[in-house]
Amino acid sequence: LTYLVNSPVFQVLFFGFGWLFFMRQLFKDYEVRQYVVQVVFSITFAFSCTMFELIIFEILGTLSTASRYFHWKLNLYVILLVLIFVVPFYIGYFVVSNIRLLQRQRLLFACVVWFTFMYFFWKLGDPFPILSPKHGILSIEQLISRVGVIGVTLMALLSGFGAVNCPYTYMSYFLRNVTDSDILALERRLQQTMDMIVSKKKRIAMTRRQMYQRGEDQSKQTGFWGIIKSVTSSPSASENLSLIQQEVDALEELSRQLFLETVDLQATKERIEYSKTFQGKYFNVLGYFFSIYCVWKIFMVKFWSQHISFILVGIIIVTSIRGLLITLTKVNSAIPPSCVSPQGMYFVSSVLLIRMSMPLEYRTIVTEVLGELQFNFYHRWFDVIFLVSALSSILFLYLAHKQAPEKHMTP
Amino acid sequence: MASLDRVKVLVLGDSGVGKSSLVHLLCHNQVLGNPSWTVGCSVDVRVHDYKEGTPEEKTYYIELWDVGGSVGSASSVKSTRAVFYNSVNGIILVHDLTNKKSSQNLHRWSLEALNKDSSPTGVIVSNGDYDREQFAENPIPLLLIGTKYDQIPENKRNDVLARTAFLSEDFNAEEINLDCTNPRYFAAGSSNAVKLSRFFDKVKYFIKLAISLQATKVR
Numbered sequence A: 001l002t003y004l005v006n007s008p009v010f011q012v013l014f015f016g017f018g019w020l021f022f023m024r025q026l027f028k029d030y031e032v033r034q035y036v037v038q039v040v041f042s043i044t045f046a047f048s049c050t051m052f053e054l055i056i057f058e059i060l061g062t063l064s065t066a067s068r069y070f071h072w073k074l075n076l077y078v079i080l081l082v083l084i085f086v087v088p089f090y091i092g093y094f095v096v097s098n099i100r101l102l103q104r105q106r107l108l109f110a111c112v113v114w115f116t117f118m119y120f121f122w123k124l125g126d127p128f129p130i131l132s133p134k135h136g137i138l139s140i141e142q143l144i145s146r147v148g149v150i151g152v153t154l155m156a157l158l159s160g161f162g163a164v165n166c167p168y169t170y171m172s173y174f175l176r177n178v179t180d181s182d183i184l185a186l187e188r189r190l191q192q193t194m195d196m197i198v199s200k201k202k203r204i205a206m207t208r209r210q211m212y213q214r215g216e217d218q219s220k221q222t223g224f225w226g227i228i229k230s231v232t233s234s235p236s237a238s239e240n241l242s243l244i245q246q247e248v249d250a251l252e253e254l255s256r257q258l259f260l261e262t263v264d265l266q267a268t269k270e271r272i273e274y275s276k277t278f279q280g281k282y283f284n285v286l287g288y289f290f291s292i293y294c295v296w297k298i299f300m301v302k303f304w305s306q307h308i309s310f311i312l313v314g315i316i317i318v319t320s321i322r323g324l325l326i327t328l329t330k331v332n333s334a335i336p337p338s339c340v341s342p343q344g345m346y347f348v349s350s351v352l353l354i355r356m357s358m359p360l361e362y363r364t365i366v367t368e369v370l371g372e373l374q375f376n377f378y379h380r381w382f383d384v385i386f387l388v389s390a391l392s393s394i395l396f397l398y399l400a401h402k403q404a405p406e407k408h409m410t411p
Numbered sequence B: 001m002a003s004l005d006r007v008k009v010l011v012l013g014d015s016g017v018g019k020s021s022l023v024h025l026l027c028h029n030q031v032l033g034n035p036s037w038t039v040g041c042s043v044d045v046r047v048h049d050y051k052e053g054t055p056e057e058k059t060y061y062i063e064l065w066d067v068g069g070s071v072g073s074a075s076s077v078k079s080t081r082a083v084f085y086n087s088v089n090g091i092i093l094v095h096d097l098t099n100k101k102s103s104q105n106l107h108r109w110s111l112e113a114l115n116k117d118s119s120p121t122g123v124i125v126s127n128g129d130y131d132r133e134q135f136a137e138n139p140i141p142l143l144l145i146g147t148k149y150d151q152i153p154e155n156k157r158n159d160v161l162a163r164t165a166f167l168s169e170d171f172n173a174e175e176i177n178l179d180c181t182n183p184r185y186f187a188a189g190s191s192n193a194v195k196l197s198r199f200f201d202k203v204k205y206f207i208k209l210a211i212s213l214q215a216t217k218v219r
Helices: A002-006 A008-026 A035-060 A065-098 A106-123 A140-170 A180-213 A223-232 A236-276 A278-298 A305-330 A337-357 A360-370 A375-407 B019-028 B075-085 B100-114 B154-171 B191-218
Strands: B007-012 B041-050 B058-067 B090-096 B142-147 B174-177
Touching: A065 A106, A065 A140, A140 A375, A180 A236, A180 B041, A180 B058, A180 B075, A236 A278, A236 B041, A236 B075, B007 B019, B007 B100, B007 B191, B019 B041, B019 B058, B019 B090, B019 B142, B058 B075, B058 B191, B075 B100, B090 B100, B090 B154, B090 B191, B100 B142, B100 B154, B142 B154, B142 B191, B154 B174, B174 B191
Parallel strands: B007 B058, B007 B090, B090 B142, B142 B174
Antiparallel strands: B041 B058
16 A cells, blocks of 8 residues: 555646646636646656655654655655746746747757756855855755745745735725715716717717818828918817817826726625625634634734644645645736746745744754754744744734725715 | 617627727727736727718717626626626627637627627617517628738638638628727728728717607607
């Protein structure tokens, strides 16, 4: 049985799962023509899942220590290879091939971009006390440590924001009261604005046509009669035109704002309705608990929080991943490869962080595999970035919340 | 109450297919230099000469309402978009010839527009309620336009054209395939220009039909 689980079948399963997920969720409405992107994403996803799976095996004690060790090593090498070599090169290649000037020597320029990336990537290691001097240049620890820094920063930022945003979204205390008549009023204003734009544009079209028919077209001002005409005809026609055009531009900007405000109100109304349902109430309660925990975490009380924090960090990670992927689906014509790279870094650093939250006894094998990295540094770095991110999110949301109600006080 | 003073045609399609470029080309006979993402809805006016050269010649202003967004948008966006679908006289469905999904999504777009004869919050629009009952047999005229024609590789052209022919049969609509960065596709007298004129004439025909039916209803 253990051999079966070890086998490539599992890997292929995860690979296939990643592929399916990618196809269905991310690109439901759009077509992705580059198969390389799909393959790379699926590989990253598959191997990341395998890493999580290995952690669970570690805790449960399944498989022999030797085979687990082997799989850890294999996984890490593959992921690092993809993250540091394949993905940046492909991104560089894609960007370069989009710039017409460099089209000819695509490969060459992609290599240049990759070397630049590697230079900055290496430099990243200098300000941080992450290595002890006895490691060689190309050792795995060098690479992991750098990937770790990037990933930990990203994760701390996201968790900080998520920790603040999640209670804000789900707790009904923060929901502004929106009535149907508010929405109706806004929609009426939007409709009126569109009608005004239409009538002004008709006037512009009509005036232009009349000007053309009377031969006032500027390109036709030649000859004697042309000069006479340009002197005697009132200049007001074209001045009028530019005046109306300015009004139209202002109205169009207004219509866009009204549209966005209406969407916002509709979304709030839906959230209010959702909060009245059973699911909504459940999340509301969860939101209160969650916010209490987040506040607690922000002030860093280290009690027997290890076990709780392991579970909760896991939840935060999962919801952040979900939020991240949802945000990605909203980005319309995004360059597909840009989705892959942060994702991979994210997954690798998730391992590091899970290690942080894991109870002491399970840390041994992770330490053994990842070498002697300075884990304490990562913990402190995560806490700092988490704190910064959470506080700035609070500030940001407070400002946004304050600003919104005043806009809907229509006279 | 339908009236010939307003002829409203929706331009629908996925993000990035080229609706804004198309509308600009139709209204100004010029290529749009800097297309950007449409937020909400952008309207433009096309001057159309009905029965040009005949004694019945009349000039109409056709409003082209270019609605932005995608079929998979959040329901809050969809209910707000419904404001633009009031009293529509014709629909131009735009899809990207290099992107199959955009063609498939057109069915959802047409459903979204045709099912919304008034917005869910019941806004009453000043230029009339469109009475759907009377027009069960006469649906709103549709026109199918495929963009980015120049970007299809030579060997795939026939497949793409066959596919769009099926699509136009589905919608019972005329189809035009073009490249929005090239004004010659709508040059006067070209087959595309003729198809376009026919479409707008059909739109006006249905409006006149609506007016006459309403007149008989009053009596």
